[in-house]
Amino acid sequence: MSLNLMDIPQAKPLHPNLSVPRDGWGRPLVVPQGGGKPKGHTRTTTFIDCIEDKSSLVDWLCRNVLIGASKRADLLEKARELDPDDPADKKKLNELAEQAKDAAGANEKSRKGTYLHDLSEYVDRGEPLPKTISGQDLDDMAAYMMETSALKVVAVEQFVIVPELSVGGTFDRLSYYEGPGPDGKPISGNFITDTKTGSIKYGKLKMASQLAVYSRGKLYDHTRFPVDPSDKRGFAAWKKTEFTAEQAAEAYSPLPPVNQDWGIIVHLPQGEGVCKLYWADLKIGWALAQLALTIRQARSTKSALRPFVSHATTEGLDSSARV
Template structure:
């Protein structure tokens, strides 16, 4: 019996070998690779402190791993292509040995657990040390309705796509609880005359307002610019259904001005909600980040206007030098200069030349 070709639909977004999402163009046709939003906005990311942290992890890992020290010392030529790959692998292992990847792994797990909370699913077995984190997430998001969870969206003019963590909708329950706890209604930030944020100076948040949300378990202070660009791009994108290649407005019509970060530092048992300036992030992503990528693609920045090639006459081989030696002393000099590579064959040639010189 022939299998029904319509019985199953793949839930996996197709990607190319570099992990880029393959997106059907708005006008139809074969899927093309879009850049990931995180990669797109990373063009403007300040990685100075991240690189320093990475170097520190490698140092700590190498100090604790004698096997990696030995492997590094065994590299004869660090500029050799294969040696570079080996050194890169040693550095990665050293970083992992210093728990360089542990926080990222824990963060990914907490993301998954927070998603289960928002879907109303059972958490299953959770290590005791992370239960306070998840309880903090549950409490601080009570009344924030998750109308979109891990949705994929695209921005076609930039040819980028990515997954947002959440689209939250404010409910009256959340806003009333906020007012009762803090003694005032929740307002969006405002801006002063220079465009800088002023806490609580904007319009009051209303029940039903939707907003892009992002769950962060690490330090957010140094990466806020990238976060705002990323969320701003999501807010100005369209939901994409890869199974039929269609686009629709983001669920809930979230704000293009503001997003919210649920900051949940792993292992702290603490949580906070942070406004993110998406309007500023999108303004930068859609102009400066786009400009950087367009600049990097330029192939017309240099042109030859004159050229020539000068070839050097080939150097005489040792065999030729022996055959043309003008004297016995010249033969001795050739032997002295090349004694470490001298062979019996060269001795035979030198002997023949010596006879020729003697007969002359």
């Protein structure tokens, strides 16, 4: 599964993926390529989220809150004392809703998905799996290893920036593949590869857009600008620091040549012992990323509505002015 980087044409070692500093909204704080103060960049998944129809997700969350509340009567008692219009109480209600979702088991799939992602890293780094994993997890990893055997891992969990979108995120894998392509014709090269452990019935466009954005990213090594976010005073000073363009340039480096037309989705549904690969059309994905940029820019428009002033209102204003 693992591959010596020297075996891949034009590939080179990539920066380790360490924790990138975040702002109060959870956005990665990145020194712009041209220099300046660290700037919050939108997470890739958040950026493209506006292209998705989330009605099914919202309905699912509502159902789980209701189910969780039926199992946790104490949450209902606490909610009765709170005012949904009060800013402080809104936060408390959100926390109670999250606890209700957890009681319904809504977060269990997410935790399990993260765990499977962690196990797949063991596989792709060529390390032994933990001895404590279950037989079900072994079946999932066996399926993963079999299905991805045609992919040779070049890099794992790398953080990239797309300056033109002010977006940052971490892709799962950069993989080398040589064989039949999406149209059956031979294809070879490096491909952005992303593992999904949940259902892929919905969100196909978002997946394609996510991989398309990653494929156009630049590697960003935040360790060039060391800071300890737990040191509040030091972190506040760091966020106000003006870094030079020369300093910023040292943190950026290009990805190895990567296919920007196609990416690969690895679907590893939890506990089923099966794994399937899918081609993701990054041409469609990149067009959607541009659409997402247009939508997000439009949301900042503040003049879509204006006060209605009629002729009678104007006359009234004139009369009162005369009085």
